[in-house]
Amino acid sequence: MKVPRSLLLLSACALLHLLFSPAVLGCGPGKGHGRSRRPFRKLPPLAYKQFIPNVPEKTLGASGRSEGKITRVSERFNQLTSNYNPDIIFKDEEGTGADRLMTQRCKDKLNALAISVMNQWPGVKLRVTEGWDEDGNQPNDSLHYEGRAVDITTSDRDRNKYGMLARLAVEAGFDWVYYESKAHIHCSVKSEHSMAAKTGGCFPGRSMVTLEGGKRVAVSKLQPGDKVMAADSSGKIVFTEFLTFLDKNSTAKKIFYVLRTQEPSGRLTLTAAHLVYVAKNFTLDMKMFRTVFASSVQLGQYVLVLNDFELWPAMVIDISIQEDTGIFAPLTHHGTVVIDNVLASCFAVIEQHSLAQLAFWPLRLYYSFGSFLFGLTATSETDLDGMHWYSKVLYHLGRLFLDEQWLHPLGIPQAGS
Numbered sequence: 187m188k189v190p191r192s193l194l195l196l197s198a199c200a201l202l203h204l205l206f207s208p209a210v211l212g213c214g215p216g217k218g219h220g221r222s223r224r225p226f227r228k229l230p231p232l233a234y235k236q237f238i239p240n241v242p243e244k245t246l247g248a249s250g251r252s253e254g255k256i257t258r259v260s261e262r263f264n265q266l267t268s269n270y271n272p273d274i275i276f277k278d279e280e281g282t283g284a285d286r287l288m289t290q291r292c293k294d295k296l297n298a299l300a301i302s303v304m305n306q307w308p309g310v311k312l313r314v315t316e317g318w319d320e321d322g323n324q325p326n327d328s329l330h331y332e333g334r335a336v337d338i339t340t341s342d343r344d345r346n347k348y349g350m351l352a353r354l355a356v357e358a359g360f361d362w363v364y365y366e367s368k369a370h371i372h373c374s375v376k377s378e379h380s381m382a383a384k385t386g387g388c389f390p391g392r393s394m395v396t397l398e399g400g401k402r403v404a405v406s407k408l409q410p411g412d413k414v415m416a417a418d419s420s421g422k423i424v425f426t427e428f429l430t431f432l433d434k435n436s437t438a439k440k441i442f443y444v445l446r447t448q449e450p451s452g453r454l455t456l457t458a459a460h461l462v463y464v465a466k467n468f469t470l471d472m473k474m475f476r477t478v479f480a481s482s483v484q485l486g487q488y489v490l491v492l493n494d495f496e497l498w499p500a501m502v503i504d505i506s507i508q509e510d511t512g513i514f515a516p517l518t519h520h521g522t523v524v525i526d527n528v529l530a531s532c533f534a535v536i537e538q539h540s541l542a543q544l545a546f547w548p549l550r551l552y553y554s555f556g557s558f559l560f561g562l563t564a565t566s567e568t569d570l571d572g573m574h575w576y577s578k579v580l581y582h583l584g585r586l587f588l589d590e591q592w593l594h595p596l597g598i599p600q601a602g603s
Contacts, residue, residue, distance in 0.1 A: 267288065273311055396524060430549075460479070516532060
């Protein structure tokens with residue numbers, strides 16, 4: 187669909203206003219009201235022993251679990267590729283070329299980092315001291331054995347540069363970066379086939395929503411104009427208009443978190459970066475519930491589950507992970523949805539539901555008045571797979587202007603992921 191210029195102008199103005207508005211910047215974590223913003227981020231170096239994201243390396247929020255050693259006789263050995271980038275120096279102390287072997291994802295991130303290093307320090311190159319390991323010199327579950335990890339320095343071995351080198355590795359897209367030693371930086375990536383390597387905020391296509399009148403349908407079957415069960419800011423059940431999908435892919439397979447509760451029983455399935463309402467203790471006060479990423483929910487916390495046409499706190503008693511088919515991220519007028527009988531936000535990636543609701547105001551306005559102002563056909567965009575163009579613009583602006591603590595550790599989703 188061709189987007190009207192008037193909408194683009196409206197959206198751009200609204201986004202700039204929201205991103206730089208003191209009122210918006212004053213909410214949520216951070217220094218508070220009136221905090222100044224700069225159009226370009228000044229990248230801070232990592233401190234010694236700091237790692238980003240701030241979770242263990244072998245978790246979903248970082249590079250994921252170890253999948254076992256790869257040897258030269260393994261079938262998985264064919265998954266490794268040699269890196270002969272002339273802008274990278276490989277130590278190769280074994281003399282076998284092992285340090286050049288890595289997964290394609292690791293190779294892509296390393297090549298991107300090599301460019302950043304040369305731009306940061308003209309005349310200096312990236313240096314790899316350890317890549318794939320076949321000699322058993324690492325801990326048993328090390329990602330070096332899978333070609334998913336590298337230890338790096340600069341070619342001049344100037345240790346004063348290593349903190350910034352680590353920061354550049356984060357910016358290059360490594361899934362976990364650790365200022366591990368005074369002598370090197372450790373970087374690793376997710377496995378090639380890991381569905382957790384891409385993130386967004388979605389539900390599987392078979393998740394169920396309730397329409398006005400009581401009919402339950404799969405989220406994949408929603409049509410613009412449907413009134414779906416949701417909640418207002420006070421936690422009261424409302425039926426709100428479904429506007430469009432912020433992301434949709436009918437055939438994609440993806441890793442989902444599954445949150446299961448005690449009575450009233452609920453079973454919510456959603457991706458790691460999606461927001462869900464959580465309280466630390468049993469409470470009927472909606473103000474005590476805050477939105478957190480699904481990957482941050484802990485056992486013993488409470489979510490809001492539908493019980494006799496009202497939302498009731500229910501303790502999370504099990505958290506598991508499963509692969510499922512189809513990804514759907516519905517946008518409603520209220521920005522919430524009761525899905526599989528559990529209340530969730532419509533938003534993801536940025537851990538501030540109120541900020542996201544404000545930022546998506548122009549899009550909600552567009553769909554509310556689009557047919558009158560722009561001749562919008564309601565079903566024109568919901569029939570298409572992929573991430574909504576507005577979401578992509580908004581998320582990338584958020585990456586530029588918002589603190590990292592507001593963003594999910596896996597970063598900004600790719601279209602159709």
